[in-house]
Amino acid sequence: MKTCKRASAFFRSLCRFSLLHRSMSWSPRQIRCWKGPESSDSLSDCPRVLITGGLGQLGIGLAQMLRQQYGRENVILSDIKKPPAEVLDMGPFVYADVLDYKNLRELVVNNGITWLVHYSAMLSAVGETNVQLSRAINITGLHNVLDLALDNSMRLFVPSTIGAFGPSSPRDPAPDLCIQRPRTIYGVSKVHAELMGEYLHHKYGLDFRCLRYPGVISAYTHPGGGTTDYAVQIFHDALSTGHHECYLHPKTRLPMMHISDCHRATVEFMQAPECQLYLRTYNIAAISFTPEEVVEEIRKHLPHLRVTYKPDPIRQNIADSWPMRFDDSNARRDWGWEPAFGLPELVTDMLSHHRNRRASVDLGVS
Numbered sequence: 001m002k003t004c005k006r007a008s009a010f011f012r013s014l015c016r017f018s019l020l021h022r023s024m025s026w027s028p029r030q031i032r033c034w035k036g037p038e039s040s041d042s043l044s045d046c047p048r049v050l051i052t053g054g055l056g057q058l059g060i061g062l063a064q065m066l067r068q069q070y071g072r073e074n075v076i077l078s079d080i081k082k083p084p085a086e087v088l089d090m091g092p093f094v095y096a097d098v099l100d101y102k103n104l105r106e107l108v109v110n111n112g113i114t115w116l117v118h119y120s121a122m123l124s125a126v127g128e129t130n131v132q133l134s135r136a137i138n139i140t141g142l143h144n145v146l147d148l149a150l151d152n153s154m155r156l157f158v159p160s161t162i163g164a165f166g167p168s169s170p171r172d173p174a175p176d177l178c179i180q181r182p183r184t185i186y187g188v189s190k191v192h193a194e195l196m197g198e199y200l201h202h203k204y205g206l207d208f209r210c211l212r213y214p215g216v217i218s219a220y221t222h223p224g225g226g227t228t229d230y231a232v233q234i235f236h237d238a239l240s241t242g243h244h245e246c247y248l249h250p251k252t253r254l255p256m257m258h259i260s261d262c263h264r265a266t267v268e269f270m271q272a273p274e275c276q277l278y279l280r281t282y283n284i285a286a287i288s289f290t291p292e293e294v295v296e297e298i299r300k301h302l303p304h305l306r307v308t309y310k311p312d313p314i315r316q317n318i319a320d321s322w323p324m325r326f327d328d329s330n331a332r333r334d335w336g337w338e339p340a341f342g343l344p345e346l347v348t349d350m351l352s353h354h355r356n357r358r359a360s361v362d363l364g365v366s
């Protein structure tokens with residue numbers, strides 16, 4: 001609770017500062033949203049957060065970052081899988097299937113949830129192998145959380161992705177607003193989420209917030225069946241066997257991001273006062289690289305790394321339809337987004353985490 005009070009005092013003063021700072025150039029919209037220091041924008045109340053699909057690549061780390069700011073008990077992780085013991089030790093966990101509306105509603109009501117982070121999804125590559133299930137989880141599940149968020153006046157975060165763009169979108173860079181005609185069920189469901197959330201925001205005032213994440217790179221958690229997964233696997237392989245077989249062509253460029261940048265962006269965006277958000281769906285960018293470029297950077301640390309290329313038609317096709325770079329200038333302007341990790345920093349950090357981890361369980365390094 002102490003952490004929580006400190007955090008809200010900090011963000012209250014930040015909000016006041018930013019409103020004062022912007023007073024020289026107030027637009028009519030900014031004036032409308034200034035409701036005084038104790039308005040809901042002031043974040044004076046500590047949020048109670050529920051994360052769905054929390055046992056995948058991203059949920060556990062986000063829960064930890066939120067718990068550091070708002071307290072252990074105020075952030076509930078949920079999923080349909082059984083959590084490992086160390087996750088149970090970190091804080092509250094509950095079973096929640098996003099297809100079960102009644103159970104979700106009970107959780108929200110009984111726990112006084114005010115922020116909902118909707119992470120459950122089937123990612124791009126695995127989604128193409130089971131379109132029906134993907135449609136259920138990604139679209140029916142989304143409708144359930146939208147209804148819940150609206151009925152219970154929650155702040156709702158739904159991540160979108162570079163996969164929400166398609167071959168007819170501008171690819172280098174892809175701006176926030178442009179043609180979006182993705183060719184995967186994953187992409188179609190994410191465009192649907194962006195549009196439904198924005199519609200409910202404009203019609204009923206739902207506090208819907210959505211970031212389009214690049215491919216996320218993490219050392220401690222494994223990716224869940226996406227097209228960008230090679231950029232995580234290559235670090236495991238580099239330190240275990242010293243050989244990686246890449247399923248993408250060496251020159252396939254995609255936007256990527258270190259997991260700690262992704263979590264920080266999410267927390268900062270959730271904390272941003274409503275009056276600063278001119279969009280409800282923002283691109284966020286950090287790095288953009290090809291397999292060839294990440295290999296070159298890893299070889300500065302591990303010169304013996306051997307990489308062979310065997311493009312997989314499904315994932316190559318998906319990657320070729322996605323943006324090569326993201327334009328995130330709106331996020332930088334509106335709520336101050338700035339990544340910390342470039343490619344050299346990301347590679348150094350990933351290798352050092354993997355080395356430490358392998359050493360801690362007595363595994364050698366190739």
Ligand SMILES: NC(=O)c1ccc[n+]([C@@H]2O[C@H](COP(=O)([O-])OP(=O)(O)OC[C@H]3O[C@@H](n4cnc5c(N)ncnc54)[C@H](O)[C@@H]3O)[C@@H](O)[C@H]2O)c1
Nearest residue numbers: 053055056057058097098119120121159161213215216224
């Ligand atoms: N990881 C990335 O690179 C990336 C990039 C862009 C966007 N995103 C988005 O971020 C979110 C989290 O991604 P992630 O990488 O952690 O995904 P993940 O695939 O690793 O995890 C998804 C989780 O959803 C859970 N799930 C599946 N069906 C469910 C159901 N019916 N009810 C509740 N939970 C269910 C799974 O058990 C799994 O733990 C997703 O919405 C994803 O689209 C991820």
Ligand SMILES: C[C@@H](O)[C@H](N)C(=O)O
Nearest residue numbers: 123124161226227228
């Ligand atoms: C990019 C992102 O949405 C996910 N990592 C995927 O490849 O499907």
